[in-house]
Amino acid sequence: MSRTAVLVSCAELPSGDGDEDAVVSALSALGFSVSWAPWDSDYDFAAADAVILRATWDYASRRTEFLSWCESVPSLFNPADVVRWNTDKSYLVELLDAGLAVVPTSLVPPGSPAAFPTSDYVVKPSVGAGSRGAARFAAGADAASHVAALHAEGHTALVQPYQSSVDSEGELSLVYLGGVFSHGFTKSAILGSTLDASGLYLSEELAPASPPADAVALAEDALDAASALLGILRAELLYARVDVVRGADGKPLLLELELTEPSLGFRQADEGAAMRFASAVRQQLA
Template sequence: MTGTAVLVSCAELPTGDGDDDVVVPALTSLGFSVSWAPWDSAFDFSSAEAVILRATWDYPARRAEFLSWCESVPSLFNSAAVVRWNTDKSYLVELLDAGLPVVPTSLVTPDSPASFPSSDFVVKPSVGAGSRGAARFTAGTDASAHVAALHAEGHTAMIQPYQSSVDTAGELALVYLGGIYSHAFSKGAMLGSTMDESGLYLAEELAPATPPADAVALAEDVLDAASALLGILRAELLYARVDVVRGADGKPLLLELELTEPSLGFSQTDAGAVTRFASAVRQQLA
């Protein structure tokens, strides 16, 4: 089943950041008519068979409006329900409560006092993308001012102990398409990186990677648990990116589960990955 596919972006990045350039010919080769459109444009999204979130990176400042738009689109991938759950990083606490090895996470609402770890730590907004609003602090620092600044902007603050393995090994991103493992790539430390000229995300150092077995096992467990919490099958997720870091004991920890509009690292993997993506789009429509 084929038809019209729309890759959804934002006004600042109307055709994405370049990583999805290969998606258009891949979808076209499988019979789709493909176009790009910012989510808040006048485009008639209801006319498309597949509306695929790819670079909607301005949503954190307009999340309520963005979610309302998502719920108005009949054929959105991933679905509006998934987007609502995944665009607030409080989902990490849910996965932690489900028994998964997640980077320890505490949430601080505007009416709650903040407690900071005894080691280096990170404070970030629970709704955010591209590491905007995230800051690293050394052990013993009082980060109350940063927490207050996030609260003043309407955010819940999220506090996590900094995982020092990121300084040497970075993060490992495992990509799943249609619920099935596709490929992986590494990401260098982002805190302290320079902002892209669009102002929407921090520039990353990416490289191809082969994930070790324990990281794959964690990613599989995370997708199963998230799907159970959402009441869906894994196959209903057009794409998923599981970001993994190593804890102080060397074991893998979930840093983030990206189900909304993650970069999928097509430029860091084999040419077959984008074909797998296009095939997964067809699977969703079938």
């Protein structure tokens, strides 16, 4: 039985950034008719069997409109409720409150004063993609003007102490498909990097990685905690990317839990990863 799957993108990258090329082939091999379409196009998303968010990287400046579109799509992966929760990084505070090992995070809503760490730190918008709007500050520096600029754009600012391990080790990303670990890769530090030609994200270097046991344990805890907060089974998440860094004590900390439109590093994964993704899509539809 032939089914239709649409990989959802944005106008600037209508066919994504190339990372899903193998996924298209894998879905086709499992009987799907596959196409790409920007989320704000006139494509008939309601007619597709599976609508899969992949490169919707312009949503940050149009989040209200984007969420409204998500809620109009019957067969969206991941679902609209997950997207609403995950596209505002204040979810990190919820995970902290749930007892998870998260990079210390404080929120500064518009109109509120900011308190800055005594070490190097990062300030970023709570709604954003591709590290746009994120800036690193040295210990003792005053980021009030950056916070004010984010507030002027209507953003809540998110403040975190900078984890120096990123300079030497980068970030470790663990990818889960249908709630099951698939593969891992590392990302180089990207603060201060240049924007990609699309203008949607900062350039970064990726490399394959085999996550150590303590990072896997944290990723598993993060998925379980998020699923509990969302009231779903983790198997209901078609995809998830758990970004982990090392704290000053060497222990892993959750930096972000990406459940909406993360790059999944298929070009850094083994050949079976794309087929695992396609199989997970079939599982979601079963």
